[in-house]
Amino acid sequence: xxxxxxxxxxxxxxxxxxxxxxxxxxxxxxxxxxxxxxxxxxxxxxxxxxxxxxxxxxxxxxxxxxxxxxxxxxxxxxxxxxxxxxxxxxxxxxxxxxxxxxxxxxxxxxxxxxxxxxxxxxxxxxxxxxxxxxxxxxxxxxxxxxxxxxxxxxxxxxxxxxxxxxxxxxxxxxxxxxxxxxxxxxxxxxxxxxxxx
Amino acid sequence: xxxxxxxxxxxxxxxxxxxxxxxxxxxxxxxxxxxxxxxxxxxxxxxxxxxxxxxxxxxxxxxxxxxxxxxxxxxxxxxxxxxxxxxxxxxxxxxxxxxxxxxxxxxxxxxxxxxxxxxxxxxxxxxxxxxxxxxxxxxxxxxxxxxxxxxxxxxxxxxxxxxxxxxxxxxxxxxxxxxxxxxxxxxxxxxxxxxxxxxxxxxxxxxxxxxxxxxxxxxxxxxxxxxxxxxxxxxxxxxxxxxxxxxxxxx
Numbered sequence: 001x002x003x004x005x006x007x008x009x010x011x012x013x014x015x016x017x018x019x020x021x022x023x024x025x026x027x028x029x030x031x032x033x034x035x036x037x038x039x040x041x042x043x044x045x046x047x048x049x050x051x052x053x054x055x056x057x058x059x060x061x062x063x064x065x066x067x068x069x070x071x072x073x074x075x076x077x078x079x080x081x082x083x084x085x086x087x088x089x090x091x092x093x094x095x096x097x098x099x100x101x102x103x104x105x106x107x108x109x110x111x112x113x114x115x116x117x118x119x120x121x122x123x124x125x126x127x128x129x130x131x132x133x134x135x136x137x138x139x140x141x142x143x144x145x146x147x148x149x150x151x152x153x154x155x156x157x158x159x160x161x162x163x164x165x166x167x168x169x170x171x172x173x174x175x176x177x178x179x180x181x182x183x184x185x186x187x188x189x190x191x192x193x194x195x196x197x
Numbered sequence: 198x199x200x201x202x203x204x205x206x207x208x209x210x211x212x213x214x215x216x217x218x219x220x221x222x223x224x225x226x227x228x229x230x231x232x233x234x235x236x237x238x239x240x241x242x243x244x245x246x247x248x249x250x251x252x253x254x255x256x257x258x259x260x261x262x263x264x265x266x267x268x269x270x271x272x273x274x275x276x277x278x279x280x281x282x283x284x285x286x287x288x289x290x291x292x293x294x295x296x297x298x299x300x301x302x303x304x305x306x307x308x309x310x311x312x313x314x315x316x317x318x319x320x321x322x323x324x325x326x327x328x329x330x331x332x333x334x335x336x337x338x339x340x341x342x343x344x345x346x347x348x349x350x351x352x353x354x355x356x357x358x359x360x361x362x363x364x365x366x367x368x369x370x371x372x373x374x375x376x377x378x379x380x381x382x383x384x385x386x387x388x389x390x391x392x393x394x395x396x397x398x399x400x401x402x403x404x405x406x407x408x409x410x411x412x413x414x415x416x417x418x419x420x421x422x423x424x425x426x427x428x429x430x431x432x433x434x435x436x437x438x439x440x441x442x443x444x445x446x447x448x
Binding site: 011013014017018020021046047048112113114115116117118119120137139140141159160181182183184187188 | 198199200202237242267268269271272273291293295318319320363364392393394417418447448
């Protein structure tokens with residue numbers, strides 16, 4: 001069972017619909033105790049970093065999520081959900097992220113911001129991208145990008161004025177900056193790879 | 198760098214697509230769910246529904262359509278028409294829309310953009326401008342292009358983005374339906390004035406018009422209706438043409 005945590009700042013219904021379409025059982029834990037029945041956890045996210053951190057703390061999901069990763073269990077962060085894996089963000093200086101991946105999030109300084117649209121991703125050999133065509137297209141909506149301290153965490157990049165991380169992996173945590181649930185066949189293939197791995 | 202998006206727009210009235218779509222082998226030319234699926238398979242980068250009925254009943258039916266489409270189509274969905282309040286926005290976003298587009302309601306009450314973007318983020322808020330030329334300027338029209346708001350279209354685009362619009366859907370009333378090409382000057386002016394993506398609409402009739410909209414008009418996306426619905430061209434043909442012209446598209 002895939003659990004999509006509802007901490008009050010997510011596009012979780014779109015993600016839920018994508019897993020349902022793929023025939024992968026998914027549900028929405030609205031409280032940390034409900035994570036028990038899940039074998040994999042998704043952290044969605046839309047909105048501002050600071051507000052999301054507040055909601056994460058208020059809903060009590062912070063410790064359960066860091067414990068989840070510490071136990072080596074699979075975690076997927078989508079968009080802001082991935083940015084929350086890092087320590088901080090230029091969007092809202094102060095509030096601390098989950099600290100699963102050391103580093104921060106920076107603002108794009110060139111081009112139209114937010115980046116809204118389809119961008120081509122250069123992915124390495126990470127199993128998340130297994131079976132996808134070379135240079136797959138994904139749908140992005142964001143103004144900030146992850147800047148991990150250790151670039152070994154970067155498993156895919158895209159270009160938007162600069163080259164930025166499109167996907168990260170650290171242990172059992174993977175994060176994608178784009179929205180796989182809105183990226184057509186490529187996105188569904190990626191969710192299937194993660195949901196079944 | 199982002200691909201130039203091709204966005205089919207379906208006009209829906211009380212649950213039926215008006216101006217039926219001429220696809221080969223389609224079961225029901227008026228079913229918005231089936232048509233959205235077909236356009237998705239055909240390479241649409243996003244799909245827009247415009248509720249032209251815009252009555253309470255029509256809006257309610259639209260929510261059901263969006264709910265059904267969002268279970269089968271996994272590209273961004275935009276819904277416009279009859280959205281007057283933040284609660285209207287919330288209802289349609291909850292049904293599965295990724296963005297809402299507003300036109301008249303924002304002209305009547307610009308705070309709708311401010312409040313909508315504060316609640317849902319500016320990536321959700323598309324401001325639709327129906328612009329008509331007045332001498333050297335353009336005015337923003339409301340009520341489906343029937344009423345002049347008196348506002349300068351370029352100034353309105355700037356204000357709207359400052360208030361929280363994340364994209365501008367720019368339709369030229371003069372060019373719409375002519376198939377003689379986009380109003381490139383209008384496109385260029387608005388694209389240069391705002392830091393958000395601009396979606397070009399109205400006037401396309403030939404493939405060359407799309408390259409002009411992108412190269413000269415600096416459009417980020419192209420919204421298309423009858424050219425696609427009437428089967429004059431397909432999304433794949435447009436993308437193949439643009440790719441040959443070295444315009445980046447998603448394939």
